[in-house]
Amino acid sequence: xxxxxxxxxxxxxxxxxxxxxxxxxxxxxxxxxxxxxxxxxxxxxxxxxxxxxxxxxxxxxxxxxxxxxxxxxxxxxxxxxxxxxxxxxxxxxxxxxxxxxxxxxxxxxxxxxxxxxxxxxxxxxxxxxxxxxxxxxxxxxxxxxxxxxxxxxxxxxxxxxxxxxxxxxxxxxxxxxxxxxxxxxxxxxxxxxxxxxxxxxxxxxxxxxxxxxxxxxxxxxxxxxxxxxxxxxxxxxxxxxxxxxxxxxxxxxxxxxxxxxxxxxxxxxxxxxxxxxxxxxxxxxxxxxxxxxxxxxxxxxxxxxxxxxx
Numbered sequence: 050x051x052x053x054x055x056x057x058x059x060x061x062x063x064x065x066x067x068x069x070x071x072x073x074x075x076x077x078x079x080x081x082x083x084x085x086x087x088x089x090x091x092x093x094x095x096x097x098x099x100x101x102x103x104x105x106x107x108x109x110x111x112x113x114x115x116x117x118x119x120x121x122x123x124x125x126x127x128x129x130x131x132x133x134x135x136x137x138x139x140x141x142x143x144x145x146x147x148x149x150x151x152x153x154x155x156x157x158x159x160x161x162x163x164x165x166x167x168x169x170x171x172x173x174x175x176x177x178x179x180x181x182x183x184x185x186x187x188x189x190x191x192x193x194x195x196x197x198x199x200x201x202x203x204x205x206x207x208x209x210x211x212x213x214x215x216x217x218x219x220x221x222x223x224x225x226x227x228x229x230x231x232x233x234x235x236x237x238x239x240x241x242x243x244x245x246x247x248x249x250x251x252x253x254x255x256x257x258x259x260x261x262x263x264x265x266x267x268x269x270x271x272x273x274x275x276x277x278x279x280x281x282x283x284x285x286x287x288x289x290x291x292x293x294x295x296x297x298x299x300x301x302x303x304x305x306x307x308x309x310x311x312x313x314x315x316x317x318x319x320x321x322x323x324x325x326x327x328x329x330x331x332x333x334x335x336x337x338x339x340x341x342x343x344x345x346x347x348x349x350x351x352x353x354x355x356x357x358x359x
Contacts, residue, residue: 074189075157081109081116084285085206086317087197093178096129101179103197104317105206106284109155116153116162119284122146123318124171124179136175144171144179161186164199211239211282211315212344215322215333228255235322235333236341237278244280244289246341249273250305262301270301280311287313287322 089101107118124144128134134142146169153162164183169176182200190196195206215235223229230253237246256268264270274296280289289311296302313324322333 071191073158074191076155076159076187076189078109078111078114078155078157078160081107081155081160083107084209084317085195086209087204087206089202089204092129093126097134097178098127098129099178100125101202101204102318103202103204103206105150107150114154114156116150116155116160118150118153120146120148120150120164121318122179122181126172126175126178134175136178137172139172142172142175142178144176145169146179146181148183159186159188209317211237211244211287211322212341213237214336214339214341216336217326217331217333222257226257228257229253230255233326233331233333235278235324236343238341238344239282242282244278244282244287245343246278248276248278248307250276250307252303252305264301265299271297272301272303272305273297274303274305276307282315285315285317287311287315287324289313289324 083106085105085107087103089099091099093099102123104121105118106120107116109116122145124146126134126136126142126144128140133139136142146167148164148167150162151165153160155161162185164185167183180201182202185197185199187195187197187206190205192205194208197204197206215237217231217233219231221229221231230251232249232251234249234251235246236248237244250273252272254262254270256262259268261267262270274294276291277293277295278289279292280287282288291307291309294306296305308325311324311326313322313330315322320335322335323330324333325331
């Protein structure tokens, strides 16, 4: 009994660990301007899978505390089993929405706005599976993102940028039966709305009949050109200008060119860059997990789960 009392007394004297409350993150209005994207995947009902993606183009007017911009929404609903959804009697339902931002304001704690005239296209009988309100608010997250709430729509937004390596590839056979491989790589770095980088245009010819090419006496030859680029991103419109061109020298060198100016479109939903490099345009895909030359490494940011685990 005496030992037990001693242990209890000693234990009573130990100081308690009091959790330190970290201050709430501050919303930096200057960083609101840009393109923000969010994705939500869940099951709104038994046997249903839902995916929602949103893209916000925000323009923060720091001097007045106002926000302008636009909103785009893509939703898909599928059944987890063979059969059909109850809302439309089909195996899949999709929804598209778009609107401009009106009456937007922000301070150091949160931002809020009202969506203007909402344009909607898709399976209207299933629209109730994609609930949202015209009144939206965002609050800063410790991860550097934004927590969005529009009525029943709640998800996290992350900033997205055009920085990356965008690729287009083609293989074909010419009239002589030789294989021609074409590759284009656009290395783009975005800082604010400014764009810099270069485009590599590569073409490889490979003989398929054993006949050697006259220019080098070999069964293959390559042509490569690098174009230095500068430009600007306005909303989702990409404007690029060629400032210089460097061609690979040699007996097989060609004259690969780009238009002096390119005006294309960035498609965040499809993770695609469309440029007028062909009569009907050209769609370039972003190469995953690759950074272009000159792009800063992204800082390590704790996830929300890591923050809660602390």
